Amino acid sequence: MTLTSPAPLHSRIGVLPGDGIGPEVTREAVRVLERVAKHADLQLTFTEGMLGGCAIEQTGTPLPAETWELCKNSDALLVGAVGGEKWDSLPAEKNPGLGGLLRLRRELDLFANLRPGLSYLPELSPLRDVNIDILLVREAVGGLYFSPERGRGVQDGVETAWDTMHYTAEQVRRIGIVACRLASERGGRLASVDKANVLESSKLWREVMREVVADFPHLEVEHLYVDNCAMQLVHRPNDFDVIVTENLFGDVLSDEIAGIVGSLGLLPSGSLRTDKFGLYEPVHGAAPDIAGLGKANPSAAILSAAMLLRHSLDRPEDAAVIEQAVTTVLQRGIRTADLANGDIAPVSTSAFGDAVLAELDDQY
Amino acid sequence: MTLTSPAPLHSRIGVLPGDGIGPEVTREAVRVLERVAKHADLQLTFTEGMLGGCAIEQTGTPLPAETWELCKNSDALLVGAVGGEKWDSLPAEKNPGLGGLLRLRRELDLFANLRPGLSYLPELSPLRDVNIDILLVREAVGGLYFSPERGRGVQDGVETAWDTMHYTAEQVRRIGIVACRLASERGGRLASVDKANVLESSKLWREVMREVVADFPHLEVEHLYVDNCAMQLVHRPNDFDVIVTENLFGDVLSDEIAGIVGSLGLLPSGSLRTDKFGLYEPVHGAAPDIAGLGKANPSAAILSAAMLLRHSLDRPEDAAVIEQAVTTVLQRGIRTADLANGDIAPVSTSAFGDAVLAELDDQY
Ligand SMILES: [Mg+2]
Ligand SMILES: [Mg+2]
Numbered sequence: 001m002t003l004t005s006p007a008p009l010h011s012r013i014g015v016l017p018g019d020g021i022g023p024e025v026t027r028e029a030v031r032v033l034e035r036v037a038k039h040a041d042l043q044l045t046f047t048e049g050m051l052g053g054c055a056i057e058q059t060g061t062p063l064p065a066e067t068w069e070l071c072k073n074s075d076a077l078l079v080g081a082v083g084g085e086k087w088d089s090l091p092a093e094k095n096p097g098l099g100g101l102l103r104l105r106r107e108l109d110l111f112a113n114l115r116p117g118l119s120y121l122p123e124l125s126p127l128r129d130v131n132i133d134i135l136l137v138r139e140a141v142g143g144l145y146f147s148p149e150r151g152r153g154v155q156d157g158v159e160t161a162w163d164t165m166h167y168t169a170e171q172v173r174r175i176g177i178v179a180c181r182l183a184s185e186r187g188g189r190l191a192s193v194d195k196a197n198v199l200e201s202s203k204l205w206r207e208v209m210r211e212v213v214a215d216f217p218h219l220e221v222e223h224l225y226v227d228n229c230a231m232q233l234v235h236r237p238n239d240f241d242v243i244v245t246e247n248l249f250g251d252v253l254s255d256e257i258a259g260i261v262g263s264l265g266l267l268p269s270g271s272l273r274t275d276k277f278g279l280y281e282p283v284h285g286a287a288p289d290i291a292g293l294g295k296a297n298p299s300a301a302i303l304s305a306a307m308l309l310r311h312s313l314d315r316p317e318d319a320a321v322i323e324q325a326v327t328t329v330l331q332r333g334i335r336t337a338d339l340a341n342g343d344i345a346p347v348s349t350s351a352f353g354d355a356v357l358a359e360l361d362d363q364y
Numbered sequence: 365m366t367l368t369s370p371a372p373l374h375s376r377i378g379v380l381p382g383d384g385i386g387p388e389v390t391r392e393a394v395r396v397l398e399r400v401a402k403h404a405d406l407q408l409t410f411t412e413g414m415l416g417g418c419a420i421e422q423t424g425t426p427l428p429a430e431t432w433e434l435c436k437n438s439d440a441l442l443v444g445a446v447g448g449e450k451w452d453s454l455p456a457e458k459n460p461g462l463g464g465l466l467r468l469r470r471e472l473d474l475f476a477n478l479r480p481g482l483s484y485l486p487e488l489s490p491l492r493d494v495n496i497d498i499l500l501v502r503e504a505v506g507g508l509y510f511s512p513e514r515g516r517g518v519q520d521g522v523e524t525a526w527d528t529m530h531y532t533a534e535q536v537r538r539i540g541i542v543a544c545r546l547a548s549e550r551g552g553r554l555a556s557v558d559k560a561n562v563l564e565s566s567k568l569w570r571e572v573m574r575e576v577v578a579d580f581p582h583l584e585v586e587h588l589y590v591d592n593c594a595m596q597l598v599h600r601p602n603d604f605d606v607i608v609t610e611n612l613f614g615d616v617l618s619d620e621i622a623g624i625v626g627s628l629g630l631l632p633s634g635s636l637r638t639d640k641f642g643l644y645e646p647v648h649g650a651a652p653d654i655a656g657l658g659k660a661n662p663s664a665a666i667l668s669a670a671m672l673l674r675h676s677l678d679r680p681e682d683a684a685v686i687e688q689a690v691t692t693v694l695q696r697g698i699r700t701a702d703l704a705n706g707d708i709a710p711v712s713t714s715a716f717g718d719a720v721l722a723e724l725d726d727q728y
Contacts, residue, residue, distance in 0.1 A: 144563065
């Protein structure tokens, strides 16, 4: 077996539905993967595990040992959503988010957070003339959010608090390589975003990125300051292809892109490392207020499943079929309550899933 | 004389036109202030000084001692723009930006950077249905951009770089008070932006802001995470009034707002401290490629002069007259080349100024 061998014919998917609307949207995503497997001659096994609040209820911890085992024995993970008011006041390590999902991402070293922004329904965007297909690649286990030095205290009699934006050349290099590879498979354009005119960590970022892109001479590369990028995203969103940036900058810019797309219900995400193992999940939260009512939009979960096929199972064509099916269904006016407007009667979560399955049957 | 006495009838304006298009746009701003002074019974004296590249040429330093004296003997400063390729490679302390303008802002302790975003010409915005009147208040002398601890080196054999986001309670308090006062004078709504779910410095920011706003019970206050704010600015820009945030977040969000307004040529700014002394300047740069051609848009400089009247000279009504005059002229289709489209023949910098002066004559 060589390093570039295709994914094995038989792939193990760990499914962690989580809390709130997590289970109902994940169910549709699994149905979609099963249908694709049938059509595309893929062998997938799905094993469910507990993560987040539901795991706390059953086992007392948001990330039980069995879930941890499941993750290590899977080729990719499909996550729903975690959290809810009930567990909000728990300390960090016992919390569905920090102690569950974020810990999982960090301990699995899923350093490359992928946030695609696509104009599935341009009319949802607050912008005129939008037709974006952006892939934001965010460094997700370093930078200001994982300060090695942070604290709070009284310095010289003054109440003070601090965090550290810290990067090593290797951290920048590995995310840079991921971004360059992705740009090579897509539109061939890469924007690397930093604040190299002010920050030491950004100066290192830019130096290393210049080295990394030298190995991808076919790419069209620009280096942007983060403030300028925030402006350009509004000004000329259609021009961007892949954007790569550090953790905090990526957090802000990915949400700006979400605003440009116009609906959180359509946004999938993936968290990868170099060996193709990845965790895929909707950007939206657990939305406990509508949980179990069949109102949730499963689009983001289904599109996350498509990302799983593309990035972890080497199945870009099948991913594209799913994405096309979701687009077709949405554009045909079959929509859950969050996207139905006055003229459209909303469909349920599972009815939306049914429509996507029917569309898949047509397309294969 | 009490602390709340109005500005003296005679105010001293230090004028630092700077480089590139700085002199030509500043000239129009001064003409506007002179005209307002005539109509509104204000006594203004204007004293010119050198800042930036022009100062390097004449004296060898971007911030000569005479300029420094002028600043200390002024009630407010009007700045054009500094910089140009010629001086780009100079070391930081000799550089028109870092060694001139930024040093001036820092040494004068101008901690409150004000960036208004207004829909003067809604059709310029990439967004539909935009009608914004946002005042972003950015902490400008602390945070990640003024790291007390920053550096570059080899740690445990690994090339590493780091910056520190550092705040004291007092730094947060003083910018919070400025923002609350401004919100009280405007729409009565304040959004304080931080990342208190992750950062220690943001936790301090939110705690202190909660204390500060308690003294302004009439304000409608929301606390937003910076990523969410970046999304909301695209999603519901018209809902914002005053936004207050730390240095880096403010840098990014203010440029996002600039993108929403749709033209850098319309954006003024001010940098204040608590005693009302302030420095006012366009957001745009020196644009050396069009310097001296009479093509530059003086709107941002003129609107900066309006901010000077409002924030340093206690003349909000006169500021509003200028803002209205600029709006009227623009909407009438009198525009410099940057904003003229196919149907409109562009006017020169001074012709635009003339139109604003004529409009002022009408309005007083
Ligand atoms: Mg975020
Ligand atoms: Mg900026």
